[in-house]
Amino acid sequence: MEELNDACVVITGASRGLGRALALALSRRGARTVLVARDAHGLHETVRRVSAEGPEPIAIVGSIADLKDVHRIRETVLATVAPTALINNASQFALGSLAELAPEVVAGVLETGVVGTTLMAQAFLPALRAADSGLLLNIGARVASPGYPLDVSGTSLPYQTAKRYLTVLAAALRQEAPEVDVATLYLPAIGSAVDLDDPAESLAQAYGEQRVLPLTAVTSAVGDRLAGIGMRWEEWVLSA
Numbered sequence: 001m002e003e004l005n006d007a008c009v010v011i012t013g014a015s016r017g018l019g020r021a022l023a024l025a026l027s028r029r030g031a032r033t034v035l036v037a038r039d040a041h042g043l044h045e046t047v048r049r050v051s052a053e054g055p056e057p058i059a060i061v062g063s064i065a066d067l068k069d070v071h072r073i074r075e076t077v078l079a080t081v082a083p084t085a086l087i088n089n090a091s092q093f094a095l096g097s098l099a100e101l102a103p104e105v106v107a108g109v110l111e112t113g114v115v116g117t118t119l120m121a122q123a124f125l126p127a128l129r130a131a132d133s134g135l136l137l138n139i140g141a142r143v144a145s146p147g148y149p150l151d152v153s154g155t156s157l158p159y160q161t162a163k164r165y166l167t168v169l170a171a172a173l174r175q176e177a178p179e180v181d182v183a184t185l186y187l188p189a190i191g192s193a194v195d196l197d198d199p200a201e202s203l204a205q206a207y208g209e210q211r212v213l214p215l216t217a218v219t220s221a222v223g224d225r226l227a228g229i230g231m232r233w234e235e236w237v238l239s240a
């Protein structure tokens with residue numbers, strides 16, 4: 001499969017989990033990838049694995065919640081490649097009430113999920129507008145999808161806020177830049193603690209009876225969306 005040969009995809013949160021799985025899966029289909037995360041060690045492991053199977057990625061260590069880092073990420077990327085897609089995958093999860101959560105955790109979830117995601121969209125919107133059919137894909141959560149009843153008990157106010165904000169962000173970006181294809185994928189629990197290449201049994205071992213969506217289901221949905229295969233969805237709520 002080499003249908004993504006013309007794609008250059010910026011993936012945030014690529015040091016582990018779904019971000020790493022996306023980097024691997026999209027590069028296997030021929031995409032050039034730009035990988036962003038704070039943990040240099042995890043990021044370099046992703047680079048090592050991507051390089052073994054697909055086009056050499058560009059890796060940038062930095063926080064999307066830090067204005068200076070976002071500026072550096074943007075400058076580094078645009079000096080080298082012309083991105084055709086941005087996947088806003090980086091996120092921080094927090095479970096608990098405001099009484100239980102440390103203020104630093106509350107700030108981290110909101111700074112990454114709201115401020116960081118917006119800064120990355122702002123930084124790459126001009127490049128996506130200039131691309132032939134630029135795609136901005138947000139990774140949302142099914143429990144914070146449009147119409148899903150608000151329940152902070154299974155997550156938290158900051159996580160719900162950050163994830164529900166993605167719907168607002170997508171609608172606003174479509175108004176501001178109608179030439180950019182803006183899509184949001186709302187996910188159920190995903191098998192992100194288990195590697196993309198692990199056999200199905202390790203998914204069952206790690207998650208037991210809990211219903212989780214294997215990472216491969218998510219990566220193929222994203223790969224097909226990038227390749228223009230199947231329905232051109234704007235919002236898609238996946239189920240496990």
Ligand SMILES: NC(=O)c1ccc[n+]([C@@H]2O[C@H](COP(=O)([O-])OP(=O)(O)OC[C@H]3O[C@@H](n4cnc5c(N)ncnc54)[C@H](OP(=O)(O)O)[C@@H]3O)[C@@H](O)[C@H]2O)c1
Pocket residue numbers: 012013014015016017018019036037038039040042062063064065088089090091092093112116139140141142187188189190191192193
């Ligand atoms: N896991 C689930 O069951 C589930 C369910 C619904 C939706 N989702 C969504 O799916 C996406 C992927 O989930 P996951 O389970 O793979 O998450 P994860 O394992 O927690 O990984 C999150 C990634 O985001 C990065 N990150 C966090 N803060 C960052 C920052 N300020 N700047 C740059 N990178 C940052 C982390 O890397 P560093 O720490 O190295 O920066 C890491 O690579 C997220 O958007 C999540 O909300 C997940």
